[in-house]
Amino acid sequence: MRRPLLALAVVLTAIGAFTGGLAWLLDTPRPPAGASRAERLYLGLCATCHGPDGRGSWRAALFLVRPGRLNDAATLDRRSDQYLFDIIKYGGAPIGRPGMPAFGSTLTDDEIAELVAYVRALSRAR
């Protein structure tokens, strides 16, 4: 009589451990204490795909998203601030690069401008 209950408990524990582990794996990195607003926004909204250092996240690779490398100075130096601003605000779709979502409804123009500066700093960090 006890067996089915035991089996149920084992299955529930296994599901709990699996989903908990997945949540832990897929969670975005916590911003350090005293992080700037741009850093918080970047880690919260962008790191899922672009990775905390801009190299591209393996989480994104899991879903076949190819975010490129934001920390590559050679590429970033060819991009104007206006280009970076527009691709963050309107997403990549208008210029035929649909992988990059639009953040115009989530972020204010000020926040986007700070993120542009943050992304530039990432490409200079190496």
Ligand code: HEC
């Ligand atoms: C859902 C995944 C995803 C998220 C979230 C995301 N991006 Fe992107 N991003 C991409 C992909 C994919 C590309 C490349 C699009 C392409 O080249 O087709 C890209 C491209 C870019 C580019 C252009 C790089 C270049 O050299 O042209 C910038 C800048 C950028 N992302 C910044 C950001 C910022 C800032 C955030 C957070 C506010 C962010 N992204 C959030 C997926 C994402």
